[in-house]
Amino acid sequence: MIPEFRNEAPTDFSDEQNKNLMLKAIKDAKNEFGREYELVIEGWKVKSSDKFASINPSNPKQVVGYAYKADQGLAEQAMKSALTTFEEWKNVSPEIRARYLYKAAALMRKYKADLTAAIILENGKNWTEADGDVAEAIDFLDFYATRALHLAERQPLTRITGENNELYYIPLGVGVIISPWNFPLAILTGMTVGPLVMGNTIVLKPASNTPVVAAKFMEIMDEAGVPGGVINLVYGSGSDIGHYLVSHPRTRFVNFTGSKEVGLFIVEEGSKMQKGQEWIKRINAEMGGKNAIIVDCEANLDAALSCVIASAFGYQGQKCSACSRVIIDESIYDYFKEQLVEKTESIKIGPAEDQHNYMGPLIDQAAVDKFLNYVEVGQKEGKILCGGHLLDKGSYYVEPTIFDNIDPEARLAQEEIFGPLLSLIKAKDFDQALEIANNTDYGLTGSVYSNNWNKLEKARRDFYVGNLYFNRKSTSALVGVHPFGGYNMSGTGAKAGGNDYLLLFCQAKSVSEEL
Numbered sequence: 001m002i003p004e005f006r007n008e009a010p011t012d013f014s015d016e017q018n019k020n021l022m023l024k025a026i027k028d029a030k031n032e033f034g035r036e037y038e039l040v041i042e043g044w045k046v047k048s049s050d051k052f053a054s055i056n057p058s059n060p061k062q063v064v065g066y067a068y069k070a071d072q073g074l075a076e077q078a079m080k081s082a083l084t085t086f087e088e089w090k091n092v093s094p095e096i097r098a099r100y101l102y103k104a105a106a107l108m109r110k111y112k113a114d115l116t117a118a119i120i121l122e123n124g125k126n127w128t129e130a131d132g133d134v135a136e137a138i139d140f141l142d143f144y145a146t147r148a149l150h151l152a153e154r155q156p157l158t159r160i161t162g163e164n165n166e167l168y169y170i171p172l173g174v175g176v177i178i179s180p181w182n183f184p185l186a187i188l189t190g191m192t193v194g195p196l197v198m199g200n201t202i203v204l205k206p207a208s209n210t211p212v213v214a215a216k217f218m219e220i221m222d223e224a225g226v227p228g229g230v231i232n233l234v235y236g237s238g239s240d241i242g243h244y245l246v247s248h249p250r251t252r253f254v255n256f257t258g259s260k261e262v263g264l265f266i267v268e269e270g271s272k273m274q275k276g277q278e279w280i281k282r283i284n285a286e287m288g289g290k291n292a293i294i295v296d297c298e299a300n301l302d303a304a305l306s307c308v309i310a311s312a313f314g315y316q317g318q319k320c321s322a323c324s325r326v327i328i329d330e331s332i333y334d335y336f337k338e339q340l341v342e343k344t345e346s347i348k349i350g351p352a353e354d355q356h357n358y359m360g361p362l363i364d365q366a367a368v369d370k371f372l373n374y375v376e377v378g379q380k381e382g383k384i385l386c387g388g389h390l391l392d393k394g395s396y397y398v399e400p401t402i403f404d405n406i407d408p409e410a411r412l413a414q415e416e417i418f419g420p421l422l423s424l425i426k427a428k429d430f431d432q433a434l435e436i437a438n439n440t441d442y443g444l445t446g447s448v449y450s451n452n453w454n455k456l457e458k459a460r461r462d463f464y465v466g467n468l469y470f471n472r473k474s475t476s477a478l479v480g481v482h483p484f485g486g487y488n489m490s491g492t493g494a495k496a497g498g499n500d501y502l503l504l505f506c507q508a509k510s511v512s513e514e515l
């Protein structure tokens, strides 16, 4: 029987035992600081002539690890390895492929605290957020294994006399996986093991900010017994080897998650026919958002307040699902604004490894510069209500920041900032609030706070986002529960953690036998 999927439960850190386990895991992870991480090609650990440092954003002086950097020659070797391995892997049965995923999920459960510690230290996620990242990775493994087993079952076809007919799913070939840093384990795992369980082989290029967590993933896949060459891990610059792999004539599909700018570039480059190319590449590009929460005059404002804070400032606003616009009915605007500012000013900021800090640092200096630049833009476009500063020179800690009365067309209301910067926008009624919410190039997540059934029904129909939430926060989508992915410039329409996701990485073959 195919197992039923269940979501991994969050860890309760108020439990002394869990807390102590986490403290020990953080200590152990710090003892590993400065370790070197090799590329993995054909199952072999490979060093190159160049390496780069991954730093702890909570304390940029600390080097979490050094990753060897692949050049195009090594990327080519990884491609060759994936091509050769595909000839065997495509014939491994779905049951066996799924077994590797179930085992990897069990191993991630076993090493949960260590993985969480790695994310706390390499990403600057607080304990709860890092624990959620690991839980989601476990979910992707279990969920896609289960879905693959369902897809391997005999598919229903209409019967006709005199023929025996069958339809089944075969893999595509070599997939290039290009992942972002903001869910260094969950997104990387899901994007890789979905295609893998369908019989494709992989060249994986993780984000340069988070090579150490990518290495932990590879170690687990290796321990789970996934044969060498099925996943080839190459660290290196997106614009160099990332681009090289996307343009490669033997790349069959690209699975990308990241910014709109890079995603659109990949869509364009991936569509160019290369010499010797035999197929049209499939390109999945999951990109950014400019997500809005509508707070209606008929809403539970206390609930709305705490969920706006969580959606906008959880993980420092560095989630694709983060709220960056709150659209508030004018009759409650001033009250809501005052309460929101008061709550925001009490947020604790500091090193992610300290359990009591709600907000940690931004990911790197470039993110800090971008944030400060948008604070300047905001001061021309509206009034700053709180925040706006870098906490200490040389650090990556910035304050949660709110701007008042932003025009729906302003840059602050249109561009993805990817930091803790929230714009308040006034609406005269619910219809106008919906109009403002939809006034963006993106269409990823959205929330509505209202107790009015008619208004929720209107939003259900007209709020054009891939993930719409009523009376809850816009972040924390669960695998299998809230299949995730957006419209328009937010992506090409994959729903990660949904029933149809695996169909992106296979093709259906129909076989008909006359009797």
Ligand code: NAP
Residues within 6 Å of the ligand: 178, 179, 180, 181, 182, 183, 187, 205, 206, 207, 208, 209, 236, 237, 238, 239, 240, 241, 242, 243, 246, 257, 258, 259, 260, 262, 263, 265, 266, 286, 287, 288, 289, 319, 320, 321, 416, 418, 444, 484, 485, 486, 490, 491
């Ligand atoms: P990014 O800068 O676009 O980078 C994503 C990946 O693309 C990285 O591995 C990067 O490598 C690589 N890359 C960069 N330039 C490339 C090129 N020219 N050719 C091929 N690959 C290239 O995004 P990020 O900063 O990591 O992540 C944040 C963004 O991801 C936000 O926009 C966020 O909204 C989006 N996101 C979307 C979703 C979703 O499900 N829709 C989920 C999470 C995040 P390097 O690291 O080496 O530059």
Ligand code: MG
Residues within 6 Å of the ligand: 054, 055, 056, 057, 122, 123, 209, 210
């Ligand atoms: Mg780093």
